[in-house]
């Protein structure tokens with residue numbers, strides 16, 4: 001079996017996999033309804049929100065599209081805070097549906113700066129919403145969402161958050177930080193297979209929804225809400241039933257561990273990854289002050305051929321790490337450490353790297 005250490009999909013515990021093997025049930029029947037209500041209640045606890053939470057069948061990108069089409073109209077001005085691949089993707093979706101996007105870009109590997117967000121909002125009073133990626137998976141940076149949020153709310157704008165690789169692993173109190181829509185996906189820190197996006201929707205987001213005119217059908221939050229509130233809770237369209245089975249088990253595990261403990265475990269694991277990487281003579285791609293606790297990005301230096309390294313790790317050690325995306329291809333590699341993970345799992349990766357790095361040209 002491969003040791004999968006990419007930032008999603010992540011390995012699933014045996015009980016979660018077993019849940020996936022269950023026979024299909026009627027997705028409009030009482031058994032599914034009960035499970036859907038249970039999963040939704042658990043997610044609200046883990047999102048730290050009292051507002052609505054919906055399960056959408058799709059990937060994280062589908063969830064990002066849902067955020068855009070449910071809150072905006074063509075021609076709306078949007079500020080995109082971006083410091084990597086996923087920030088750019090969020091902005092592109094908004095643009096494709098007709099929003100007028102003002103980009104606020106930060107160097108890849110650096111964190112977004114709340115003061116710069118303030119200046120951008122001062123310069124353009126017509127902006128309606130701000131798009132932010134909490135944890136930029138492509139660079140291993142966790143943005144200071146609390147500070148960004150307080151700026152966004154100073155100006156009374158909608159805060160739309162890509163929390164795909166953070167929430168459930170890194171602290172993100174949705175209500176306290178006034179996130180209007182927050183998106184994640186089942187294959188990240190949730191210890192479940194791909195198939196579901198999960199979104200929270202605030203009262204302000206509902207107000208925006210009532211005026212939003214971007215075309216939407218499959219992703220319509222109003223449909224998700226009306227079906228969830230039926231006597232037998234359901235989703236408007238056939239859901240990824242097996243992934244819901246899996247998620248109901250993994251959420252139970254997370255609640256049993258307790259959210260503060262899950263977050264603390266990720267902090268310990270993140271620290272172990274960074275310390276381990278440095279002990280090998282490698283450099284982190286980001287500053288430690290904003291390095292992510294779910295994915296560590298490592299700079300390729302001192303002759304390291306990352307592609308060769310990834311190949312040897314995979315073929316000879318059955319360890320799968322991630323390379324860099326887009327302009328970071330060949331320049332960094334990434335260790336995913338979210339979901340079902342402990343410090344021991346990181347130790348295995350670091351020990352293998354110790355053997356493989358010199359074989360892949362590293363002269364550190």
Ligand SMILES: Cc1ncc(COP(=O)(O)O)c(C=O)c1O
Pocket residue numbers: 007008059060061062086133135136137138162163164165185
């Ligand atoms: C921060 C972030 N946003 C969005 C996505 C896209 O999610 P998906 O691949 O599930 O569409 C990812 C996936 O890696 C991500 O890490």
